[in-house]
Every structure is written in structure tokens, then in C-alpha cells.
Amino acid sequence: MTDAPWWRDAVCYQVYVRSFADADGDGLGDLAGVRSRLPYLAGLGVDAVWLTPFYRSPQRDHGYDVADHRDVDGLFGTLADFDAMLGTAHELGLRVIIDIVPNHTSDDHAWFQEALAAGPGSAARDRYLFRNGRGRGGSLPPNNWRSVFGGPAWTRLPEGSDREWYLHLFDSTQPDLNWRNGEVVGEFESILRFWLDRGVDGFRIDVAHGLFKAAGLPDGTSRGLVTAFWNQPEVHHVYRRWHRVLAEYDGDRMAIAEAWAPDAEAMAQYIRRDELQQAFNFRWLEAAWSAAAFRRVIEETFAAVDPVGASPTWVLSNHDVVREVTRYGGGRQGLERSKAATLTMLAMPGSAYLYQGTELGLPQVDVPEEARQDPTWLRGGGTGRDGCRIPLPWSGSEPPYGFGPGAGVKTWLPLPASWAELSVAAQETDPASTLSFLRRALASRRRVLAGLGQQVRLPRGSPGVLVIEREPGFTCVLNCGSRSHRLGAYGDLLIASAHEDQVAGGVLPPDTAAWFTRPSAVPANLLSARLGRRTVNAHEKGGGPTDVFSTDL
Numbered sequence: 001m002t003d004a005p006w007w008r009d010a011v012c013y014q015v016y017v018r019s020f021a022d023a024d025g026d027g028l029g030d031l032a033g034v035r036s037r038l039p040y041l042a043g044l045g046v047d048a049v050w051l052t053p054f055y056r057s058p059q060r061d062h063g064y065d066v067a068d069h070r071d072v073d074g075l076f077g078t079l080a081d082f083d084a085m086l087g088t089a090h091e092l093g094l095r096v097i098i099d100i101v102p103n104h105t106s107d108d109h110a111w112f113q114e115a116l117a118a119g120p121g122s123a124a125r126d127r128y129l130f131r132n133g134r135g136r137g138g139s140l141p142p143n144n145w146r147s148v149f150g151g152p153a154w155t156r157l158p159e160g161s162d163r164e165w166y167l168h169l170f171d172s173t174q175p176d177l178n179w180r181n182g183e184v185v186g187e188f189e190s191i192l193r194f195w196l197d198r199g200v201d202g203f204r205i206d207v208a209h210g211l212f213k214a215a216g217l218p219d220g221t222s223r224g225l226v227t228a229f230w231n232q233p234e235v236h237h238v239y240r241r242w243h244r245v246l247a248e249y250d251g252d253r254m255a256i257a258e259a260w261a262p263d264a265e266a267m268a269q270y271i272r273r274d275e276l277q278q279a280f281n282f283r284w285l286e287a288a289w290s291a292a293a294f295r296r297v298i299e300e301t302f303a304a305v306d307p308v309g310a311s312p313t314w315v316l317s318n319h320d321v322v323r324e325v326t327r328y329g330g331g332r333q334g335l336e337r338s339k340a341a342t343l344t345m346l347a348m349p350g351s352a353y354l355y356q357g358t359e360l361g362l363p364q365v366d367v368p369e370e371a372r373q374d375p376t377w378l379r380g381g382g383t384g385r386d387g388c389r390i391p392l393p394w395s396g397s398e399p400p401y402g403f404g405p406g407a408g409v410k411t412w413l414p415l416p417a418s419w420a421e422l423s424v425a426a427q428e429t430d431p432a433s434t435l436s437f438l439r440r441a442l443a444s445r446r447r448v449l450a451g452l453g454q455q456v457r458l459p460r461g462s463p464g465v466l467v468i469e470r471e472p473g474f475t476c477v478l479n480c481g482s483r484s485h486r487l488g489a490y491g492d493l494l495i496a497s498a499h500e501d502q503v504a505g506g507v508l509p510p511d512t513a514a515w516f517t518r519p520s521a522v523p524a525n526l527l528s529a530r531l532g533r534r535t536v537n538a539h540e541k542g543g544g545p546t547d548v549f550s551t552d553l
């Protein structure tokens with residue numbers, strides 16, 4: 001337990017840089033802003049921060065279109081600002097994970113510009129996926145793939161050129177790289193080293209499941225399409241190499257895959273012992289508000305990660321999905337459910353990822369059409385992600401709520417006029433606020449975590465209620481039902497997501513979770529449970545079979 005790598009049980013806070021804090025007053029967050037607010041994050045009680053891309057970029061996909069992987073965009077500061085931010089984070093005891101975007105570059109990247117100039121068949125074009133079109137005069141795309149952001153996944157070079165097509169699984173300004181090209185492989189290892197040498201603690205790998213496309217770029221049927229460009233077996237060779245690069249450095253450097261896998265087992269492929277350290281477990285985020293659904297996710301997660309010797313991660317939101325308060329129905333109920341789901345995931349072994357604003361209970365915002373910025377919206381590929389990317393409200397009674405130094409600054413996305421009570425300053429001194437709750441939850445987690453085993457038991461109990469137990473004597477109970485639940489004798493109440501008085505009196509209202517400790521009530525047979533899934537007899541009254549999962553590394 002004590003020699004576990006730092007990331008195994010880390011709580012990592014996702015900083016969406018352009019919406020976190022603005023130091024220079026241009027309405028856009030920056031690295032100096034991040035640095036100035038690091039004490040806030042240390043005070044919140046997280047262990048690490050993950051920063052979304054701040055590299056040089058034309059910002060067509062808000063930084064996920066990288067033009068230079070080794071430089072900071074002027075919008076966000078300079079390399080010196082990055083170093084200063086990293087130094088301050090480390091002084092505060094916070095680890096720093098940065099985003100790396102290997103599936104594609106910006107069309108402003110020197111390689112893509114070189115490819116355009118060099119022409120068909122050149123070495124420069126082979127770094128990307130250029131192809132001739134089909135049909136008369138090559139006027140049809142090379143295959144039927146669709147962009148994740150809407151529209152075709154191919155764009156044809158303009159009239160007056162050679163008229164090849166290039167592949168882009170995202171925006172047309174984000175050409176996909178050819179990972180069967182050795183130069184691409186070498187370049188990304190060099191980029192990893194560039195940032196590892198500067199001292200970063202890890203990487204979040206964007207679209208980690210997309211780097212390889214099926215050989216020959218075949219057409220897909222609507223079902224097969226997905227398998228033609230996601231989760232190809234070759235991608236794992238890349239991560240075995242990256243594992244070795246990370247291992248050259250001290251300090252348990254790590255990488256986490258953003259790999260949208262079809263199931264937990266496919267997710268676990270990315271975290272085999274010689275590959276990446278973590279993969280986002282999006283199944284928690286995708287689960288409906290139901291004890292049975294959460295239970296299934298927990299069971300499937302452990303059943304998938306145990307055999308590969310990995311530990312799980314838990315994630316409820318990020319900059320690509322509708323905020324959890326709104327997903328769970330919005331308003332007071334949405335907030336209570338999101339606090340309960342957060343407390344439940346924090347009870348689990350493994351690492352939890354929190355998206356900025358979760359600690360404030362921010363809802364999704366319905367951004368006015370004229371203010372929309374997201375390429376998925378602009379390309380007609382969805383409802384757009386702007387609503388979860390609104391700048392954070394820090395203080396004050398009107399927008400932009402202390403986001404930057406100036407009162408009248410126009411932020412890149414507008415803040416709602418109704419957010420005064422959600423600001424950090426407004427919540428900081430209120431013991432009943434979401435912020436105070438999360439601080440207490442993280443402090444409690446730190447207090448009890450060191451002594452807890454890496455196994456969970458899921459005793460079957462009342463419908464609508466999820467019970468999670470960890471040794472020695474730790475219990476988390478979540479009520480997803482519509483009626484109050486009479487609690488068993490779980491020991492002392494550590495924290496509840498709401499209604500603490502009622503919970504202390506033995507009643508768990510709907511949409512509430514609570515943690516309890518009972519230091520010496522663990523049956524001896526559990527102490528010998530080792531890696532893998534097994535079933536033992538439940539020890540609590542009325543219980544059915546109990547599933548035990550472990551994640552010892």
C-alpha cells in the first residue's frame with residue numbers, strides 16, 4: 001500500500017485552461033491564471049491537476065488542434081509561465097498532467113503545410129492520410145467515414161492543386177496523422193521527453209483509441225464503421241513504447257488514455273502492465289441514475305481491471321459532456337444527485353477525476369446561438385460543448401465574477417447573470433455549500449484512504465440502494481430510490497452528501513450518499529481475499545451473495 005505509485009488513488013482536478021482563471025484580462029484563461037489559483041486547488045484537497053492543451057494553436061477546436069507541440073500559445077502565456085506554474089504546483093504538493101494530442105495536428109502545423117507543398121507520394125504527405133478520391137475525376141471521398149464532429153471525414157484539396165483528399169476524424173482543420181509512419185512515432189516520443197524533461201508528472205492522451213485506422217481504410221457499415229478507426233490492435237504497440245519512455249524517468253510518471261472503448265474489457269487493454277497506467281472509465285459517467293446501473297459499472301470495471309493488474313479510475317464529467325447536475329435532471333435534485341454520485345465515486349479504490357466547476361455544482365448553460373464557439377455545433381455534429389465550458393465564477397455579484405482582473409471584460413463565453421451565488425467567494429464561507437461539501441469529502445477521503453484496502457464488496461440490499469464496503473469497516477451507501485432508506489448499523493457517520501442530521505438519525509433520504517466507519521467489523525475471510533473476483537457469503541443481516549473485487553497492484 002505504502003509503495004503504491006502516487007497516481008493510484010489520486011484525485012485529479014481537470015483544469016480547462018481557457019475557462020479557469022484569466023490573469024491578463026483578455027477574457028480567456030491562461031497559465032498565469034492557473035498558477036494564481038493553485039493554492040485554491042491545494043486547499044480543495046486534490047492531489048493533481050490535468051491541464052487541457054495550451055500549445056500553439058489556431059484554436060479551431062480550442063487547443064485540440066496543435067500547431068507546435070513544444071510551445072505555449074501566446075493566448076495562454078509562454079514556456080516560462082508554464083515552468084513557473086509547474087514549479088508552484090510542485091511546491092504546493094500538486095502533480096501536473098498535461099494533454100497530448102497524437103491523433104491529429106492542426107492544419108497550421110509545419111508538417112501539414114509541408115505536406116501540402118510537397119505533393120502526392122511525398123514523404124511529407126505520408127505523415128498524414130492523403131488519398132485519391134473515388135468516382136469520376138476522384139470527386140467522391142476515398143471512403144464513407146464520417147467525422148465525429150459531423151459531415152464527411154475527408155476534405156479535398158482545393159481547385160488548382162492535385163486534389164487529393166485528407167482524412168480528419170474531427171474538424172477539417174485537424175488532419176489525422178499516419179501512425180504507420182516511423183517519423184510520427186519518433187516525433188511523439190520526442191515530444192513526451194520534451195515535457196518530461198521540464199518536469200510534468202504525466203499525460204492525458206487525447207483520442208488514445210484512434211491513432212490507427214484499419215489497413216486499406218475500408219468502407220464501414222453503420223455498425224462496422226466504428227471498428228474501422230477505433231481501438232485497432234496496433235495502437236497498443238505505441239503505448240508499450242510510451243510505457244518504456246515514461247519508465248526512463250523517476251517519480252512514477254504516468255499517462256491516462258482517453259479511450260472510448262465499447263466495454264470495460266476493451267478499456268482494460270490500454271492498462272495492461274506494460275502499457276498505460278490509467279484509462280478514463282467513462283462508464284461511470286454514462287450510467288443512468290440507478291443503483292443497479294452503478295453497481296453494474298463497478299462490477300464490470302473491477303472484473304476488467306483486476307485480470308490485467310490495473311487500478312480503476314472514476315469520472316463523472318469533463319469538457320466534452322453535459323455537466324452532471326443537468327444530466328441528473330437539473331435544479332436541486334440534479335445537484336443533490338451529482339454530489340451523491342461524486343461522494344460515491346470518491347469512496348472507491350482507484351483514482352477519481354473531477355472536472356472544474358464540479359466543486360461549485362455548476363449546471364450546463366444554454367449558450368445563446370450567437371455566442372457559440374464549439375466546432376461540433378458549427379459543423380452540425382451535435383448540441384455543442386460550450387455549455388460545460390463556461391468560465392469559472394470566482395467572486396462578485398455580476399459577470400464575469402472575478403474571472404479576470406477587469407470588471408467589464410468580455411469573456412470568451414458569457415457567464416450567466418444568475419451565477420453570483422455559485423461563485424467560489426460566495427460558497428467559501430458557507431458550510432452548507434457544494435464547495436464546502438467537496439472540501440470535507442476530500443479531507444475525509446485523505447483521512448481514511450491510507451488505511452483502506454483495495455477491495456470493494458457490494459452486499460445486496462434494498463432495491464434502489466447501493467452499498468459499497470471496504471476494509472476495515474468502511475461503508476458508502478447511495479440511495480438512488482424515491483423513498484428514504486433505513487440504514488443498517490454501519491458505524492460512525494463520516495460525511496453525507498446532504499441531510500446530515502437525518503442520516504445521523506439512521507435515515508438516508510433519496511438522492512443522498514453517506515460514508516461510515518466501523519473500525520473492527522471485518523470478517524477474517526475477507527482479509528485473505530486476493531486479486532480477482534470471487535463471491536463470499538454476506539455477513540450482514542438479510543444479505544444475499546456479496547461480490548468482492550480487488551485491485552492490488
Ligand code: BGC
Nearest residue numbers: 061064101170206207258320
Ligand atoms: C477532446 C475533445 C476534442 C477531441 C479532438 C477529444 O476527445 O476531449 O475536446 O475536441 O478530442 O481532439
